[in-house]
Amino acid sequence: MAAAGAVIWTLSRPNHFNNRFCQLTSGSSSVTLRRSAVFYPNGRRSKFSVRAAIILDDVATSLPSLDLKPLELDVVLEAELREKGFLGLRKTKLVCTVGPACSSLEELERLARAGMNVARLNMCHNTREWHRDVIRNIKKLNDDYGFCISLMMDTEGSQTNMVDIGGASSVKAEDGSMWLFTTKKSDSPRAFTVQANYEGFAEGVAVGDELVIDAGMATFEVVEKVGSDLTCRCTDPGLLLPRAKLTFWRDGKPVGRNLTLPTLSTKDWDDINLGISEEVDFIAVSLVKDASDIKHLKQYLLANSLKPIRVLAKIETLESLHNLKDIVDASDGIMVARGDLGVEVPLEQIPTVQEEVTRICRQLNKPVIVASQLLESMVEYPTPTRAEVADVSEVVRQYADALMLSGESAIGAYGEKALSVLRVASERMELWSREENRQSLLSQCQLGVSLSNRIREQICNSAVDMANNLSVDAIFVYTRTGEMASLLSCNRPNPPIFAFTDKNSTRMGLNLHWGVMPLGVEELSDNMEDNISKSFDLVKCRGLAKSGDVVLVVSDVVPTVANPSTFQAILVRNIG
Numbered sequence: 001m002a003a004a005g006a007v008i009w010t011l012s013r014p015n016h017f018n019n020r021f022c023q024l025t026s027g028s029s030s031v032t033l034r035r036s037a038v039f040y041p042n043g044r045r046s047k048f049s050v051r052a053a054i055i056l057d058d059v060a061t062s063l064p065s066l067d068l069k070p071l072e073l074d075v076v077l078e079a080e081l082r083e084k085g086f087l088g089l090r091k092t093k094l095v096c097t098v099g100p101a102c103s104s105l106e107e108l109e110r111l112a113r114a115g116m117n118v119a120r121l122n123m124c125h126n127t128r129e130w131h132r133d134v135i136r137n138i139k140k141l142n143d144d145y146g147f148c149i150s151l152m153m154d155t156e157g158s159q160t161n162m163v164d165i166g167g168a169s170s171v172k173a174e175d176g177s178m179w180l181f182t183t184k185k186s187d188s189p190r191a192f193t194v195q196a197n198y199e200g201f202a203e204g205v206a207v208g209d210e211l212v213i214d215a216g217m218a219t220f221e222v223v224e225k226v227g228s229d230l231t232c233r234c235t236d237p238g239l240l241l242p243r244a245k246l247t248f249w250r251d252g253k254p255v256g257r258n259l260t261l262p263t264l265s266t267k268d269w270d271d272i273n274l275g276i277s278e279e280v281d282f283i284a285v286s287l288v289k290d291a292s293d294i295k296h297l298k299q300y301l302l303a304n305s306l307k308p309i310r311v312l313a314k315i316e317t318l319e320s321l322h323n324l325k326d327i328v329d330a331s332d333g334i335m336v337a338r339g340d341l342g343v344e345v346p347l348e349q350i351p352t353v354q355e356e357v358t359r360i361c362r363q364l365n366k367p368v369i370v371a372s373q374l375l376e377s378m379v380e381y382p383t384p385t386r387a388e389v390a391d392v393s394e395v396v397r398q399y400a401d402a403l404m405l406s407g408e409s410a411i412g413a414y415g416e417k418a419l420s421v422l423r424v425a426s427e428r429m430e431l432w433s434r435e436e437n438r439q440s441l442l443s444q445c446q447l448g449v450s451l452s453n454r455i456r457e458q459i460c461n462s463a464v465d466m467a468n469n470l471s472v473d474a475i476f477v478y479t480r481t482g483e484m485a486s487l488l489s490c491n492r493p494n495p496p497i498f499a500f501t502d503k504n505s506t507r508m509g510l511n512l513h514w515g516v517m518p519l520g521v522e523e524l525s526d527n528m529e530d531n532i533s534k535s536f537d538l539v540k541c542r543g544l545a546k547s548g549d550v551v552l553v554v555s556d557v558v559p560t561v562a563n564p565s566t567f568q569a570i571l572v573r574n575i576g
């Protein structure tokens with residue numbers, strides 16, 4: 001029993017409900033609450049935490065309508081909102097690679113609380129069962145605690161790398177030393193021998209070519225070729241690490257190879273089937289060459305997955321740079337995978353490629369993740385270098401949608417700390433950008449071709465101008481596909497975008513978009529006023545808005561004969 005104000009509400013869980021539901025009753029009134037989606041005071045939801053929340057938040061007296069359906073809002077976001085207010089919310093999204101250092105339920109929970117928005121599974125490592133367990137752990141955390149962590153599967157792809165260096169974890173290659181690179185397996189460790197993963201790794205390679213390990217960790221010259229065995233002399237000493245990448249160069253250019261390898265291997269398709277059955281939210285395709293790679297997978301998913309899964313293209317090959325616009329156009333988002341990119345293009349070109357890809361993605365309204373070595377030193381050390389913080393801040397200044405941790409979270413000892421560095425650095429740079437009014441320099445989206453698409457785009461462009469000029473506290477948008485929310489995000493507005501949706505796949509997909517705070521509601525109405533009053537009631541009764549907060553509301557609900565009261569519009573309302 002919980003008392004709040006003059007009204008007494010009784011909490012119960014009727015027998016005919018499963019344990020995800022409970023009921024509040026007062027006299028003849030009753031309201032049903034879905035436990036996984038409703039109130040929490042401090043972490044884990046339970047019958048008792050629901051009761052505590054009712055007392056603490058004085059929710060019962062303010063429950064405005066008894067048919068109110070629950071609101072699914074990330075608990076971490078909710079806590080941040082209470083602490084910092086609408087304008088204090090971080091806009092740049094954070095992706096963490098899950099590896100042995102963070103795969104347990106407890107470790108994943110710590111990352112969730114530290115602000116992880118998306119968990120990445122790199123299928124280059126571990127077994128399918130291992131990945132399946134991680135996926136289920138994350139879904140369990142979402143269910144039990146109310147986090148909103150999306151899942152991204154990252155394919156292995158076909159690439160030439162080392163699989164064995166005589167059983168060691170790393171080996172030093174000395175200047176002038178002679179090494180054998182072979183595909184032949186050996187049962188016993190062999191000195192000065194490196195096993196490559198791919199039968200055709202030496203195809204097209206000639207004596208005199210340069211063999212570069214991991215973008216310059218060490219360099220060799222090919223001195224003899226017998227079948228697919230290469231004898232090489234070390235010309236630039238360095239470290240050989242497990243799974244290091246092998247590339248061959250001639251006259252300062254990469255030797256045209258790998259072309260016979262499919263972007264998605266048989267193993268990748270098996271992994272993708274796991275992603276479908278375990279219902280991941282994104283599949284990131286490694287080593288994409290052209291748009292057909294993406295179109296093929298999208299068709300496959302359309303035919304084989306009940307749930308919409310978004311496809312991201314990883315930009316990390318030379319060829320993908322030649323087909324950049326088509327690839328961005330075909331995909332649902334992009335990752336600038338600077339690790340492999342640095343193997344294929346000279347390192348000094350990476351900053352301009354990153355800037356260009358980020359710009360094109362915003363122009364074409366696709367979310368973009370900047371990945372790899374953002375805080376590399378934190379794999380080993382508890383603080384980042386100044387240069388790393390400057391790099392992270394530059395990505396945020398470029399208005400990328402998301403930042404990604406790789407080894408820092410997967411194998412590092414300071415994953416949670418690294419995540420907090422990303423968080424703090426993002427917030428700082430976002431604040432500076434707002435104060436400098438930098439978003440006014442961005443060009444607006446002009447993608448629409450049909451009249452209805454152009455109208456939606458114009459509504460979003462104008463809405464963001466208005467929201468910034470009027471200094472509203474938040475933008476509310478009601479969206480089934482997420483399209484309107486992404487069009488708003490594309491303009492990088494000052495206030496956060498609260499995207500109310502009744503589609504879970506839309507909610508999880510919007511998680512990657514800059515400044516979008518996705519909220520799940522039971523059902524969106526075709527009637528705009530209904531959506532407005534319900535969403536205002538929901539945020540008020542959760543204590544998330546204070547009176548005087550001003551919200552700009554955007555709708556793309558098109559009026560129909562059946563529903564003449566619906567409209568396309570921008571409204572500004574006082575929430576209190």
Ligand SMILES: Nc1ncnc2c1ncn2[C@@H]1O[C@H](COP(=O)(O)OP(=O)(O)OP(=O)(O)O)[C@@H](O)[C@H]1O
Binds near residue numbers: 408
């Ligand atoms: N699931 C995992 N199990 C073991 N190690 C992992 C796992 N995920 C990542 N790692 C380790 O983290 C480090 C960096 O992460 P990752 O493998 O994702 O590199 P990457 O270059 O970003 O990925 P990609 O292979 O897609 O180019 C690697 O050294 C790898 O050993």
Ligand SMILES: CC(=O)C(=O)O
Binds near residue numbers: 314316336371372406
């Ligand atoms: C992330 C990734 O695949 C890379 O940087 O190569």
Ligand SMILES: [K+]
Binds near residue numbers: 156
């Ligand atoms: K990968």
Ligand SMILES: [Mg+2]
Binds near residue numbers: 286316337339340
């Ligand atoms: Mg890569």
